[in-house]
Amino acid sequence: MLKIPSIDLSSNIHLTKFDCAISSLMSLNVSRNIHLKYLDCEMTKLTGLDLRNNRELEVLSIGYTSIDNINLSNNGNLVELYCNEAPIYKLNVSANHKLSKLSCYGTKIYALDLSNNPELTTLDCSDLDLSYLDLSKNPRLQWLNCCYNQLRVLDLSKNPNLEWLECTHNKLSDLNVSNTPKLELLDCTFNELKTLDVTKNPKLVKLVCPGTMLKALELSKNKELQVLICSHNELMSLDLSKNTNLRQVDCSMNALKDLNLKNGNNKIIEEVYNIGNVNLKCIRVDDVTWASAQGSWKKDAPTEYSTDCK
Structure with a gap:
């Protein structure tokens, strides 16, 4: 770990990429770095981050920090967001219409609104406490991990491009994958399904379904x-x-x-x-x-x- 508790970037106004991951950084001021596109602060000691002036930001990683709140309302160009294992309790991505990849596993988020993220292709929202997940506005979604939640329903009828689905350790009693013909991996371990129809998934390469109470399986x-x-x-x-x-x-x-x-x-x-x-x-x-x-x-x-x- 790099021992840099603070760093002055105020003179680097043309900075587009900054990586301070795995360091002892405790504070970071990027208010003057208006052209910043890539920022990786993962595994630092940061407790907060002001990104209001970073309108060109495309990639942000703040995972494994102590940041519990992040304002992304001015970051309309954000494409990738990683905040895994941070103590964030609420995440508002309604202004991030270009968001393609979101990984927020192991945070304290209990609700997730993705209705304004039509470009989303990758979502890891595992190990939260979600009881509801609406993916109806995410038609481009290809990769989904929603394991270890409290989901009773998972509607995939609007996700025809889904290729990878992990939904283990939930409370699902039904899983309809008939509208996901591109699906290659399905892991639904430890749910209460009793039935599972994969006859409409001809590209399926890996099926993992132990502990789901299945009485029949047509393959x-x-x-x-x-x-x-x-x-x-x-x-x-x-x-x-x-x-x-x-x-x-x-x-x-x-x-x-x-x-x-x-x-x-x-x-x-x-x-x-x-x-x-x-x-x-x-x-x-x-x-x-x-x-x-x-x-x-x-x-x-x-x-x-x-x-x-x-």
């Missing part, structure tokens, strides 16, 4: 799927015969009676974890000898491999 339309983690559910049957790109499968701790891994391309599956399915007598595979020789394929001892499981 025949997900031909690009490489990673499936669906452990600790109530699945009785799992057919992966159409998923020829699979690399990793974890379906442990379910109620499986039928598991079909016979997809014609078993040799690219690097790991199968299938423990705790006491009623599963047989697993369909491409080649019994080959499957039995794989040390990274785990199953209960009584369960057998077969090509037909008659």
Whole structure:
């Protein structure tokens, strides 16, 4: 950590970029730096920051500081804002119409209004205490992490460009991803879904859904799927015969009676974890000898491999 408790920038009126991250800086005056576009104060000892004169500012990082309030009403050109783990309790970005990336995880924010941020593509609002999140005015959103909140509803009907969704550890009882055809990653771990329809997500590469009370999972339309983690559910049957790109499968701790891994391309599956399915007598595979020789394929001892499981 750089030991610079203070710095005088008053003579640097043409300054466009300033990085003081990971330092002992306690105060910073940028009122005369009217052309400043990039400011990184992350992991400093700052308790406040006046940006009223910095109308050209595009990127701001104040994460891991002691700043508990920030006024961005004059920063209409702001494109990226990072304030992670700062004690900010209220964040007003209504004047920041160009905002594309917002990361505010681990702050004290309990409500987030994004209705004036139509350019938003990336949002990390995880580990807050949000009970409501309105994304209806953010049609360009591609990446969303809203894990560890209190969300009961997550409406994605206006987010057709979404590619990455992490919404773990919420209180969701329903998750409709039918209007997100570009979705490549979905992690909805530890919610109360009971059902999950991913038949309209043909580009899905990774699906993580343990602890969601699922009783069924239809994956025949997900031909690009490489990673499936669906452990600790109530699945009785799992057919992966159409998923020829699979690399990793974890379906442990379910109620499986039928598991079909016979997809014609078993040799690219690097790991199968299938423990705790006491009623599963047989697993369909491409080649019994080959499957039995794989040390990274785990199953209960009584369960057998077969090509037909008659």
